[in-house]
Amino acid sequence: MKIERKKHWETVYETKNPDQVSWTQEIPKTSLELILSFGLSKTARIIDIGGGDSKLVDCLLDEGFENVTVLDISAISLEKAKKRLGEKATKVNWIVSDITNFEPTMIFDVWHDRATFHFLTTTEQIKKYIETARKSVSGYLTIGTFSENGPTKCSGLEIKQYNENEMETVFKGGFDKIMCVTEDHLTPFDTKQNFLFCSFKRQLN
Numbered sequence: 001m002k003i004e005r006k007k008h009w010e011t012v013y014e015t016k017n018p019d020q021v022s023w024t025q026e027i028p029k030t031s032l033e034l035i036l037s038f039g040l041s042k043t044a045r046i047i048d049i050g051g052g053d054s055k056l057v058d059c060l061l062d063e064g065f066e067n068v069t070v071l072d073i074s075a076i077s078l079e080k081a082k083k084r085l086g087e088k089a090t091k092v093n094w095i096v097s098d099i100t101n102f103e104p105t106m107i108f109d110v111w112h113d114r115a116t117f118h119f120l121t122t123t124e125q126i127k128k129y130i131e132t133a134r135k136s137v138s139g140y141l142t143i144g145t146f147s148e149n150g151p152t153k154c155s156g157l158e159i160k161q162y163n164e165n166e167m168e169t170v171f172k173g174g175f176d177k178i179m180c181v182t183e184d185h186l187t188p189f190d191t192k193q194n195f196l197f198c199s200f201k202r203q204l205n
């Protein structure tokens with residue numbers, strides 16, 4: 001299953017440009033605002049889960065953040081991001097990994113995920129994701145998923161929709177909800193996808 005998932009995403013990034021995939025954002029406004037709302041220093045360790053060739057990393061570097069990691073199952077997507085960033089790419093830690101197979105080697109202050117979590121549709125996958133976040137996050141989570149008013153599929157794959165209560169319940173073992181907001185993402189095809197963004201703070205045990 002993991003090999004099939006990897007093959008699917010490598011094919012997507014190999015055959016399509018940013019204007020041909022629904023998740024493209026010129027400016028990841030909500031993600032950036034949530035991360036900045038945590039009031040962290042520029043040396044904070046931030047990881048973007050499923051970042052692909054998202055421009056969040058560009059924005060974080062422009063804001064002066066010095067310890068940014070981007071993880072994606074697709075090596076091709078990360079190569080696209082590196083090419084776009086040019087010399088700046090050397091400032092970023094790039095990791096090719098399936099999130100359900102990821103073994104972190106450091107503790108992160110911020111774990112950001114826009115549109116990866118909702119692709120995990122089995123109890124086992126979700127459990128592994130949360131266990132990994134618990135192990136490796138000391139500060140904050142910000143998760144963007146399709147809401148109950150969002151799509152039921154993306155890139156030809158089934159997804160899992162969430163409402164605010166469900167998100168709070170899923171992450172309550174280790175994280176306290178700060179806030180949730182919904183927003184319509186306008187795709188490059190001029191269609192709307194309703195997202196739910198939630199931020200959480202790591203519980204102190």
